[in-house]
Amino acid sequence: MILKAQNVSSSIENKTIIQDIDLHVNPSEFVGLIGPNGSGKSTLLKSVYRILKPDAGLITLDHQEVYRLSAKKTARKMAVVSQESPVVFDFTVKEMVLMGRFPQKHFLESDTAEDMEMMERALSQVGMLEFRDRSFMSLSGGEKQRVMIARALAQQTKILVLDEPTNHLDVHHQIQLMDLVKTLNVTVLAALHDLNLAAYYCDRLYVIDSGKIVASGKPEDILTEDLLRDVFHVSTDIFIHPLTEKVHITYLSDRVLPEKQKRPISK
Numbered sequence: 001m002i003l004k005a006q007n008v009s010s011s012i013e014n015k016t017i018i019q020d021i022d023l024h025v026n027p028s029e030f031v032g033l034i035g036p037n038g039s040g041k042s043t044l045l046k047s048v049y050r051i052l053k054p055d056a057g058l059i060t061l062d063h064q065e066v067y068r069l070s071a072k073k074t075a076r077k078m079a080v081v082s083q084e085s086p087v088v089f090d091f092t093v094k095e096m097v098l099m100g101r102f103p104q105k106h107f108l109e110s111d112t113a114e115d116m117e118m119m120e121r122a123l124s125q126v127g128m129l130e131f132r133d134r135s136f137m138s139l140s141g142g143e144k145q146r147v148m149i150a151r152a153l154a155q156q157t158k159i160l161v162l163d164e165p166t167n168h169l170d171v172h173h174q175i176q177l178m179d180l181v182k183t184l185n186v187t188v189l190a191a192l193h194d195l196n197l198a199a200y201y202c203d204r205l206y207v208i209d210s211g212k213i214v215a216s217g218k219p220e221d222i223l224t225e226d227l228l229r230d231v232f233h234v235s236t237d238i239f240i241h242p243l244t245e246k247v248h249i250t251y252l253s254d255r256v257l258p259e260k261q262k263r264p265i266s267k
């Protein structure tokens with residue numbers, strides 16, 4: 001499944017939030033969207049998953065315009081884990097994950113043995129099976145996030161759109177989740193704050209700053225000390241890790257940098 005955004009611009013309350021965005025994700029590719037707070041990552045993802053219709057431009061899934069597809073048809077193709085945790089009152093973890101099966105079902109069709117199997121498999125994939133009868137609202141932030149990921153997995157789509165999927169997870173669960181997503185062999189577009197995770201797992205990255213794509217390409221080609229200074233306003237030391245052979249970024253506080261290595265950081 002190929003996802004494309006062409007010349008996409010969106011505004012909220014007459015303020016342009018993202019502008020002339022061109023982006024594509026090839027089948028089975030893991031693409032990361034990185035950028036500072038407020039740069040427009042979630043807005044772009046919301047436009048992709050049909051929550052915020054762009055003012056201009058085109059978003060397609062396998063050459064079909066998403067805003068012409070029904071919500072149900074889109075949900076059969078694309079699963080989303082958004083930043084906001086849903087406010088639900090009395091659903092169990094199991095019921096939350098089974099909701100991911102709705103797009104595949106007929107109106108009022110009850111849960112089948114296959115649905116139950118998918119639910120159990122998705123919960124074990126995120127290490128949450130033992131929580132299946134717990135109330136969703138009683139879970140910790142990280143546990144909720146893993147259940148929402150299980151729900152997306154149970155949806156069995158060819159494309160996953162993830163908005164900060166690891167922001168509540170401890171280091172072990174961050175790696176477990178990213179490994180899992182990587183092995184699914186589906187098309188992934190994910191907004192990520194952790195640049196080392198992005199560099200390690202993503203095939204390609206798009207860098208967004210003030211609503212515009214300012215760089216794109218393989219992590220090793222675009223994650224430079226200059227780019228991180230210009231876009232994220234941090235000093236860094238970047239090298240290829242000898243074991244992983246991936247870009248590794250060390251963040252440097254100006255307080256510890258020798259005077260002669262300090263370079264102005266614009267903001």
Ligand SMILES: Nc1ncnc2c1ncn2[C@@H]1O[C@H](COP(=O)(O)OP(=O)(O)OP(=O)(O)O)[C@@H](O)[C@H]1O
Pocket residue numbers: 012013017035036037038039040041042043044
């Ligand atoms: N409903 C809204 N009303 C007004 N401004 C909004 C609204 N939604 C988003 N914005 C603004 O749009 C800009 C982009 O927001 P967005 O959530 O897309 O950024 P982001 O890159 O995902 O940020 P973060 O890294 O903090 O999650 C921000 O300045 C934000 O305040």
